[in-house]
Every structure is written in structure tokens, then in C-alpha cells.
Amino acid sequence: MSNTPLMRRGAALATALMSASLVLTACGVDGDDTGDKAAATRSDKAAGTRSVKAENGTIEVPVAPRRIVxxxxxNLPFIDLGGEPVGVTEVxxxxxxxxPEEQRTAYEAAEIVGSDGGEVDLEKLAALKPDxxxxxxxxxxxxxVGKKLESIAPTVYWGLDTEWKAFADAIAEAGNxxxxxxxxxxxxxxxxxxxxxxxxKIIKDTSFVDVSRGDWSDPGTFYIADIGCSEIARDDIGLDLPEAxxxxxxxxxxxxxFEQIGELSExxxxxxxxxxxxxxxxxxxPVVKTNTWKSLPAVSSGRALGVFCPGNNSYGPVIQYLDSLDGALATLPGKQ
Incomplete structure (x- = not known):
């Protein structure tokens, strides 16, 4: 999707706003208290904003933002924190x-402004008047699209390598x-x-492996998971899980x-x-249907545990994962 027409309209709007600003400034020149009014305006602005740091610099954001895109x-981490965005991109x-039902309701109540991060309808976004x-x-x-977003409203940007706990902290700070x-x-x-x-005792004396397969995986393949929820189990809980x-x-x-499924027997x-x-x-x-999987010692002895991971980039879904892991560990033979 080309954003060229939107860029032209955005430029025209910016020019109009600048002209209006100049007119308003000129109208105030005759008054003796212009300096006092300007100082008061700056003070009000300072009282209504605060600074947050992000990958695109130090950003002045509203103290209590009301219209967040x-x-x-x-999308989901902000909603997980109780946020109610006015605009979202597709998930x-x-x-x-x-x-959870209330979070889905919050998502569905928002306006869809794009299919993904790089394909944002800037005109629709601007019409929402986000703060x-x-x-x-x-x-x-x-x-x-970064500069275009910044021209619409204060914009706080994080890259994909932001650790999930730091990400939650940052979203909570910016989104109040x-x-x-x-x-x-x-x-x-x-x-x-x-x-x-x-x-x-189980955590101390047991070797674990987390295996998975995505809808993107090639037919007849699986992988050993060492990131995502598996990373949380390893680094925060202390499970002995393989990592790169x-x-x-x-x-x-x-x-x-699939020929390597048998190696999981270790x-x-x-x-x-x-x-x-x-x-x-x-x-x-397809993995659990293979005879190799069925013959694994862990599978035949009840030590293959299904664990639900709804997400790993905010506390709500991670706690759901830990609840599932807790329940799974409780089924192990000879648990503490």
C-alpha cells in the first residue's frame, strides 16, 4: 500500500497548522501581558506532560493519556494492563x-488502523485524534512510518529486542x-x-526439554524451544532446559x-x-502421532507434559503459562 497521497495531505495539513499558529502569535503581540500568558501556557504544558525514554529518544507524553493508539x-500488552486503546493494528x-473475554472486548472496541506495524492507515489514525x-x-x-506517526501525536517506539519485563515497565510508564x-x-x-x-527437588534433579512446532514449520520437522515461555521456565523458575x-x-x-525425535530420550x-x-x-x-514420539520413555511413563503458553510478552499471559506449568508438574510421578 502506498502512503504517498497521505503524505501529501499530511504536508498540507502541517502547513495550514503552521499558518494558523503564526496568525495566533501575531494577534497576541499588542498585549502588555503577552510574556505572562506565554509563560503560563508553557507551565500548563509542563504540568500536563512527562518525559519517557524510548528507542526514538526522550518523548514528552501526557501525564494521563486518554486516546491511545x-x-x-x-496492542495486547497494553490491553493486558487494563488499557482501552482507541486504535489498534490487527492481531x-x-x-x-x-x-480473556474483557480483553478481547477491549480490542474489538478499538478501530483497526492497519494490518501490521508497517502498513498503517495514517489518515484513519489521525482521525482518531490520539494523544x-x-x-x-x-x-x-x-x-x-516513524516520522509520520510522530507528526500525528507523541509516539513512543520500542524495538523487537526489548526484554518482555522491561517492555511491560515501559508500556505502563507511557500509558499510565x-x-x-x-x-x-x-x-x-x-x-x-x-x-x-x-x-x-524436581527442579534440582530433573533434566527437561521443551519441544514445539509452528504453523510455519516445514512438513516433518519440529524444533527445540529455548526462547519464549521456555526461556521463562529456564531463567525464572530454574528448570534445566537446553539453550543455545x-x-x-x-x-x-x-x-x-522427525527422525531425530528419538534423541529426546536423553x-x-x-x-x-x-x-x-x-x-x-x-x-x-503430527509429532504426537509418530510412533517414535509414542515410544519415548518420557511419553510412555507420563513424563511428557502439555503446557499452555498464550503469550510471553506481558505478565498476564505469562502468569497463565506458569499456572499451566504448575498443573503439569503436579502430574509428574513422584513429585515433591
Whole structure:
């Protein structure tokens, strides 16, 4: 989609606004209290805004923004924090399907302003009159539309390599949802401690492997997951899970043929993806149907655990993941 016509209209609008600004400035010249009025205006503006730091610099945002548009990966994390955006970009049906009802309602109440981060309808976005735009997508998309977004409203941008906890902190700061974040952090901390206490011996003495398969995977392949929810289980819970060597691509980037499923027998426990109903996710079904999978010691002894991961970039879905992991660990034979 070409944005050239929108750019021209945006330029014309900017020129008109600049002309109006000049006229208003000229009208105030005759008054003796012009300086006092200007100072008061600056003071009011300062009182109504605050500075936040992001990848596009230090941004002045409203203290209490009311009309927020979320673009790219900021959609669901902001809604997870209780936010109600007036505009959003599209998310997948699979992501919407696992949202709590009130969050899905909040998403569906917003105006769709684009199919993804780089394909934003700037005219539709501007018509929403946002007072804040939250953005996370690839840097190439930012290069394409970043300046245009900034011309519409204060825009806070994060790159894709932002760690999820820092991302939640930043969204809460910019979007004024600190109270909700505080509650989520407390719940997360409590859940982690509960799992570590309940399964301390298992965590200490058991080797795990997390395997998965996506709808993008080539036929007859799977991968070992060492990022996403698996990363949380390894780094925060302490599960002994394989990970890539430092400086190397994640193991999840390598597609493995079904012929290598048998190599999973070296691990005590296998975790794999299931949906909210506890059934293997559709892309993973071909794995569990293989005879090699069925003959794995972990599978035949009840040590293959289906775990539900609705997302891993905000506290709400991560806590759901930990709830599922807790329930799965509780089924292990000889659990603590």
C-alpha cells in the first residue's frame, strides 16, 4: 500500500497548522501581558506532560493519556494492563482466541488502523485524534512510518529486542497503567515462588526439554524451544532446559527432522505445546502421532507434559503459562 497521497495531505495539513499558529502569535503581540500568558501556557504544558525514554529518544507524553493508539506488538500488552486503546493494528485470530473475554472486548472496541506495524492507515489514525501512540515493530517499519506517526501525536517506539519485563515497565510508564503493573508483578513473583517451593527437588534433579512446532514449520520437522515461555521456565523458575551457546542463534531457529525425535530420550521430562483445552496444538499434532514420539520413555511413563503458553510478552499471559506449568508438574510421578 502506498502512503504517498497521505503524505501529501499530511504536508498540507502541517502547513495550514503552521499558518494558523503564526496568525495566533501575531494577534497576541499588542498585549502588555503577552510574556505572562506565554509563560503560563508553557507551565500548563509542563504540568500536563512527562518525559519517557524510548528507542526514538526522550518523548514528552501526557501525564494521563486518554486516546491511545497501539501499533504492532504493543496492542495486547497494553490491553493486558487494563488499557482501552482507541486504535489498534490487527492481531492473529489465534492470539485473540486465547484472550480473556474483557480483553478481547477491549480490542474489538478499538478501530483497526492497519494490518501490521508497517502498513498503517495514517489518515484513519489521525482521525482518531490520539494523544499518544505506542509502537513496537521491526526497525525497517519504523524507518518507513516513524516520522509520520510522530507528526500525528507523541509516539513512543520500542524495538523487537526489548526484554518482555522491561517492555511491560515501559508500556505502563507511557500509558499510565502503573497500578495494574504493580499488581501483576506481585502475582508473578508469588507464582514463581510457589512453583519453586512446591517442586524444588524436581527442579534440582530433573533434566527437561521443551519441544514445539509452528504453523510455519516445514512438513516433518519440529524444533527445540529455548526462547519464549521456555526461556521463562529456564531463567525464572530454574528448570534445566537446553539453550543455545552464547553468541549463537537460538535452538528454536533450527528445524529438526522427525527422525531425530528419538534423541529426546536423553531427557527426563518433555514439555510440548497444548491449547487452552489441554490438547496438542494443531501444528504439533503430527509429532504426537509418530510412533517414535509414542515410544519415548518420557511419553510412555507420563513424563511428557502439555503446557499452555498464550503469550510471553506481558505478565498476564505469562502468569497463565506458569499456572499451566504448575498443573503439569503436579502430574509428574513422584513429585515433591
Amino acid at each position: 497501539t501499533i504492532g506488538n504493543t 492473529s485470530d489465534s492470539d485473540l482466541d486465547v484472550l 499518544l501512540i505506542l509502537v513496537q515493530f521491526h526497525s525497517s517499519d519504523w524507518d518507513k 497503567t502503573a497500578d495494574a503493573l504493580k499488581q501483576q508483578k506481585a502475582a508473578y513473583k508469588e507464582k514463581v515462588a510457589k512453583i519453586q517451593e512446591a517442586y524444588g 551457546a552464547e553468541g549463537k542463534d537460538p535452538l528454536a531457529y533450527e528445524s529438526l527432522p 531427557y527426563d521430562v518433555i514439555t510440548y505445546p497444548v491449547d487452552a483445552d489441554g490438547k496438542p496444538t494443531e501444528p504439533f499434532v
